[in-house]
Amino acid sequence: MADLAYLSIAQAHEALQSGKVTCVELTQYYLDRIKKHDESIGAVLTLCSDTALEAAQKVDEKIQAGKDMGLLEGIPYTAKDMFLTAGVRTTAASKILDAFIPPYSATVIDKLNSAGAILIAKVNQDEFAHGGSTENSAYQITHNPWNTEYVPGGSSGGSAAAVAADFGIFSLGTDTGGSIRQPAAYCGVTGLKPTYGLVSRYGVVAMASSFDCIGPITRSAEDATLVLNAIQGRDVMDSTTIESTENHQSSKDLKIGVVKELMNDSRYSEALKAINGLGKKNDVTLPDGDMALAVYYVLVSSEISSNLERYDGIRYGSRNDSATNLEQTYSLTRAEFLGPEVQRRILTGTYALSSGYYDAYYKKAMQVRTLITQEFAQIFADCDVIVTPTTLEPAFKIGSKSDPVEMYKTDILTVSANLAGVPAISIPAGIDEKTGLPLGLQIIAAQGNDAQVLAVAEAFQKTTEWHKKVEEIIQ
Ligand code: GLN
Numbered sequence: 001m002a003d004l005a006y007l008s009i010a011q012a013h014e015a016l017q018s019g020k021v022t023c024v025e026l027t028q029y030y031l032d033r034i035k036k037h038d039e040s041i042g043a044v045l046t047l048c049s050d051t052a053l054e055a056a057q058k059v060d061e062k063i064q065a066g067k068d069m070g071l072l073e074g075i076p077y078t079a080k081d082m083f084l085t086a087g088v089r090t091t092a093a094s095k096i097l098d099a100f101i102p103p104y105s106a107t108v109i110d111k112l113n114s115a116g117a118i119l120i121a122k123v124n125q126d127e128f129a130h131g132g133s134t135e136n137s138a139y140q141i142t143h144n145p146w147n148t149e150y151v152p153g154g155s156s157g158g159s160a161a162a163v164a165a166d167f168g169i170f171s172l173g174t175d176t177g178g179s180i181r182q183p184a185a186y187c188g189v190t191g192l193k194p195t196y197g198l199v200s201r202y203g204v205v206a207m208a209s210s211f212d213c214i215g216p217i218t219r220s221a222e223d224a225t226l227v228l229n230a231i232q233g234r235d236v237m238d239s240t241t242i243e244s245t246e247n248h249q250s251s252k253d254l255k256i257g258v259v260k261e262l263m264n265d266s267r268y269s270e271a272l273k274a275i276n277g278l279g280k281k282n283d284v285t286l287p288d289g290d291m292a293l294a295v296y297y298v299l300v301s302s303e304i305s306s307n308l309e310r311y312d313g314i315r316y317g318s319r320n321d322s323a324t325n326l327e328q329t330y331s332l333t334r335a336e337f338l339g340p341e342v343q344r345r346i347l348t349g350t351y352a353l354s355s356g357y358y359d360a361y362y363k364k365a366m367q368v369r370t371l372i373t374q375e376f377a378q379i380f381a382d383c384d385v386i387v388t389p390t391t392l393e394p395a396f397k398i399g400s401k402s403d404p405v406e407m408y409k410t411d412i413l414t415v416s417a418n419l420a421g422v423p424a425i426s427i428p429a430g431i432d433e434k435t436g437l438p439l440g441l442q443i444i445a446a447q448g449n450d451a452q453v454l455a456v457a458e459a460f461q462k463t464t465e466w467h468k469k470v471e472e473i474i475q
Contacts, residue, residue: 004029006166006471009223016074023059023074027052030076030120034167041165042142043158045081046089046122055118073116078162079172081122083109084203092205093137094127096317096337106203108231115230120168123158127339129207131155132410136341146437146473150395153183159217160187164470170227171217176207177296178414180215181426185390185440188428188470191217192224194450196421197242200235208303211418221457245448254279257383259286271429271441274464287375289412296415298352298365305349373420380446385456388413390426390440423450427457428466
């Protein structure tokens with residue numbers, strides 16, 4: 001049997017098609033990896049062994065019959081527990097959805113299913129995707145595969161850890177303010193937040209509907225492109241979706257906006273050299289990070305307070321049985337089954353939306369959101385992409401950020417892309433010498449220009465090796 005460690009989609013496809021490995025063997029390889037290593041990583045919430053092996057068997061029959069295979073056919077993947085999966089428990093890492101078995105699947109899960117990809121596990125996250133370390137999960141802590149004393153990032157920490165630990169070829173994550181890119185940076189993998197609306201949110205547990213994006217976490221930009229191609233496009237079930245767009249221009253006269261004050265960090269000097277080779281650089285300044293963060297948390301908490309109203313012990317989810325009237329049913333249920341960070345955001349959001357405060361907080365934040373979007377449009381009038389670090393620092397130690405605001409600050413460089421709805425990717429671009437942990441580079445482009453982000457990331461990975469380092473961390 002071929003060596004199956006850290007296969008790309010194209011390599012796995014070739015191995016399957018040429019008969020070097022059967023799909024059952026390939027699927028079993030990941031199930032065995034999970035069995036062997038997940039005790040120390042803690043990425044998996046629900047394993048789908050039986051359905052995965054059954055699907056793999058069908059793929060093998062197709063190969064034996066000599067039929068042509070799509071690129072994603074027989075490719076095992078994991079998904080954050082935000083994605084509804086028919087018949088498979090979906091918790092959003094919350095106790096309030098502890099027993100929830102969805103009757104239908106998210107559009108993206110259906111699309112991957114039709115493309116023949118095989119779901120092998122649902123993975124951990126911060127509860128309802130509120131957080132940046134996966135420590136807010138109501139179930140378990142996930143450890144960074146590079147060093148298990150550190151967080152994998154979040155909220156899609158289970159997805160990033162699963163891809164870094166080779167528990168599947170790719171994973172699906174959600175990104176409301178950085179939850180695909182920040183964990184991808186912390187785990188030394190590639191994470192794409194597409195343009196808002198490019199990928200359907202139907203059947204994905206809602207956090208903040210005007211921010212939420214769905215995207216792939218992979219080990220290369222090439223794989224991210226293949227997954228995006230399979231999941232993007234208009235969906236009648238999500239009225240905010242758009243047709244896929246192809247704006248990618250040739251990288252010959254590419255204009256790269258470099259955020260100088262951030263990229264002058266000596267840890268990124270090698271990455272900057274690689275960027276120099278990709279196009280013409282000019283200096284740009286990003287919209288004010290502190291302001292973006294404040295606006296983000298006001299608006300996101302407001303949308304959370306509204307979206308999470310449905311978990312009231314009646315319409316959805318678990319119920320506290322000791323309540324004797326309706327109001328108690330609401331309050332006891334929500335106090336018992338929602339975690340502290342989720343409660344904090346519901347309270348903050350309700351406050352920002354209440355009459356008397358609405359104009360001062362929510363409306364003001366919406367106005368600043370418009371200004372940030374305009375600032376991005378101005379920057380993109382002069383350059384094709386912007387590059388910045390994904391985060392100011394690499395992963396931090398588990399338990400080291402008990403102050404919620406300290407945790408919020410880890411998103412300072414990622415939230416702006418969600419405020420403006422623009423596409424952004426994080427790719428590995430260095431190693432922090434002090435901790436030995438990976439560093440991420442963020443590439444951002446104008447709305448609808450996802451292909452440009454991916455093309456630049458792919459070109460960067462053609463001349464650099466950081467994205468391959470992940471292959472050495474677990475033997
Ligand atoms: N860490 C950010 C937050 O807690 C981002 C979350 C996300 O993108 N889902 O809001």
